[in-house]
Amino acid sequence: MSDDVPHHSTAARATDRPGDASPFALGLLLRRVHWRVATVMSEALRPLGIELRHFAVLIELVNYGPTVQRDLAAATGTDKAGIMRIVDDLESKGLAVRKAVPGDRRVRAVEITPRGLELFDSAHEAAEPLAERLVAELGRGEPEQLTDLLTRLAHPADDEA
Known part of the structure; x- marks a missing residue:
């Protein structure tokens, strides 16, 4: 081996293994958790005929009411x-449904329908046991603590100002 090749320990390289001290470790762990959660939540949505990308838009419509597509794109x-x-x-x-925005003929707002609200509620019911499965390895109070930290x-706090 040549002396001009830097020697690095593999422990300093970014991984998502327990105990990784890399500055990338948190991001990599969050990415792995996201994949796991997205897979599990997709299981809840599949029988309802929608995907997470659809549900993300429904969440915005439930939270904020009729929303223009540009804002839905940014939010999701x-x-x-x-x-x-x-x-x-x-x-x-x-x-x-898309509806005209008063005062701007070029812009359409998207609004959830009563059927969309029913599906939204059904998705939450279907996801409940799956969500419990996701945190089954955590101890008493840890799911709430994890939710608070995330x-x-x-x-x-800077974003709220």
Whole structure:
């Protein structure tokens, strides 16, 4: 082995294994948890005929009411073409409708339908046992603690001002 090749220990390389001290460790662990949770929550949504991308838009519509597609795209991290496909899907399933925005003929707001609200509620019922399965390895009070910590990471105090 040449002396001009730097020697690094593998322990300093980013992983998502327990005990990783890498500055990337938290992000990698959160990514792994996201994949696991997304897979489990997709199980709850599949029988209802929607995917997580559809449910993300329904969440925004329930939380904020009629919303223009541009704002739905920003809120869900979806590009313009992607949000159009998602809203088209929701509309074709009768879960949402596009409506004209008074004063701007070019813009349409998306609104959840009564059928969309029913599906939204059904999704929560279907997800309950799966959500319990996700935190089954945690001890008493830890699911709430985890939720609190993740909420603080996702919504830093700086963002609220």
